[in-house]
Amino acid sequence: MVDSGIGRRLAAPFAVDRRVLALSFAQLAEGIGNSFLVIVLPLYVASGTVGGTDFGLSESMIIGTVLSLYGLLNSSFQPFTGNLSDRFGRRKPFILIGLTGLTITNVAYLFAESYLALVVVRGLQGVSVAFIVPTALALVNELATAGDRGGNMGVYNTFRLVGFGAGPVLAGAVVNAGPYALPGLEVVTGAEAGAAVAVTGFEAAFYVAAVASSVSFLMVTVLITDPESTRANAAADLSIAIRDPTGRTLLDPIFTLGVSTFFLATAIALFATIQPQVNAHLEQDSTWFGLQFAAFILAQVFLQTPVGRACDRYGRRPFILAGMALLIPTTLAQGFVATSEAMFLVRLFQGVAGAMAFAPSLALAGDLAGEAESGTKLAVLTMAFGFGLAFGPLSSGALVGYGFQAPFVFGAVLAVFGTVLVYTQVEETLETPSPVPLPFVGDD
Known part of the structure; x- marks a missing residue:
């Protein structure tokens, strides 16, 4: 180093x-x-x-x-x-x-x-x-x-x-x-x-x-x-649990976070492949679609770090819950807004929801991972996110034929299930919130 x-x-x-x-x-x-x-x-x-x-x-x-x-x-x-x-x-x-x-x-x-x-x-x-x-x-x-x-x-x-x-x-x-x-x-x-x-x-x-x-x-x-x-501490006995081995909840919390992350990624990816339908519904051009698509990423870029720091001080679970809960209306609203400006704002707030949920989910999974288990445990979330990004476009492409609102109603329902799972199956891991500003430079 x-x-x-x-x-x-x-x-x-x-x-x-x-x-x-x-x-x-x-x-x-x-x-x-x-x-x-x-x-x-x-x-x-x-x-x-x-x-x-x-x-x-x-x-x-x-x-x-x-x-x-x-x-x-x-x-x-x-x-x-x-x-x-x-x-x-x-x-x-x-x-x-x-x-x-x-x-x-x-x-x-x-x-x-x-x-x-x-x-x-x-x-x-x-x-x-x-x-x-x-x-x-x-x-x-x-x-x-x-x-x-x-x-x-x-x-x-x-x-x-x-x-x-x-x-x-x-x-x-x-x-x-x-x-x-x-x-x-x-x-x-x-x-x-x-x-x-x-x-x-x-x-x-x-x-x-x-x-x-x-x-x-x-x-x-x-x-x-x-x-x-x-x-x-290289480990040889590694596995991904579905049931919670401690018995405190029904599902393993990392597996639960993987499922909620899949729902999150699916909901945010619904928008990507139905550009013609979005533009026709809002009577807009491709420039507006590009701005609306970028709004989600913009919110992520500006909020990932502040949210990550905040969850170090106030706990992981409240941010994950708030993000998943905010995902419900911001996904559903995309099917019902009537103007390009409203779609931009909804996409922006959906980005806020994603930022509030994802980094704290990774941090919580990292807290739970034992010595030399990080690769296996965190891969559950990254794999789920990747599959969600692939499943979202397929879902929207299949459902948009039933009406413009259908894909976004589907995404909102997934977000509801994700919120319920986090609320019932995931416990806080940060026992003592940080009372002072975090140190600037970590030790080697």
Whole structure:
């Protein structure tokens, strides 16, 4: 671990361990590179660059398959990678394996000239990121203490969200500004001999994504170390309980948080894939839809860290309950608002609900995770969130045919069940709220 005055000054304003801040910056770079492809891949398929056997699928179905396969494999493999990192008592090597795979697959897109190759590369990319998500969160959890775990989770999630939100904006700009002439390099053969070597916008986007994941790899390599306690307490007997082993409640609290997180992610993802119906219902253009979509992320970016710090002082459960309860009206209202401005406000408050629930849920699960169990336990929540993000669009696409309100009524019902589960099955873990401001810099 590199220990410097610069590191301490950077960490101080965020009130987190310096290594958590370094990991957050690394995930910011990874998030930018990975979210690049959310915009680039559909455009790449539609450009005609990719061909070959389409298996009888339409172009839109191929795009949907490529994008959804990533989330499906990513979420499915997270419990296995998290569990494996617990067994070895190591986090850093798993993160580096994932970042290496992410970098290689970003470059591999340049050579994917068929639909099948594109599907394979995107699938491998999903598996690669599955090595990163649960192990990085486990590392954040182990570098934190009960008194600052929520703040650390909030800062980490904020940086990831900023990267994920900035990536698509940068991707669109990079693709549209291409092709790019490379100075000092000329074509030496063929009809274009003597002309400057050019890189298309798509090629540039894939290179940028690879560079971003490489930067993240370097930051983790240089700045991050595994805590000695994680290695010393490597666990072999790891399992995910459904029933509460203590008998105080019916369901295990971490499993309960996983279910409520799935409901949360499903509710917030309903909006994403019904843009034509939303625009027609509100008589608005795509600009308004973009603003409404961004409103949720905006609230998350600004509130994750303050909410995380607050739950360190006042408890996890009140924030999770308040967030799940607020999710009910803010999801339902999206089906009934009549103006673009109202939809923007409702989406903004839905982002508030998400921020209030997610970071405290991770902190509470982290409190409950035993020594060297963080990878397995936190993977329950990250897997649930990923599956919810995949299930939400599928649900809205299937239900919107029954009326514009149907998807949002469905999401609100899920939020009700999630709120009831948290209220009845999850107990507070922070026994002594922090009476004083949290320390700025964690000890190594």
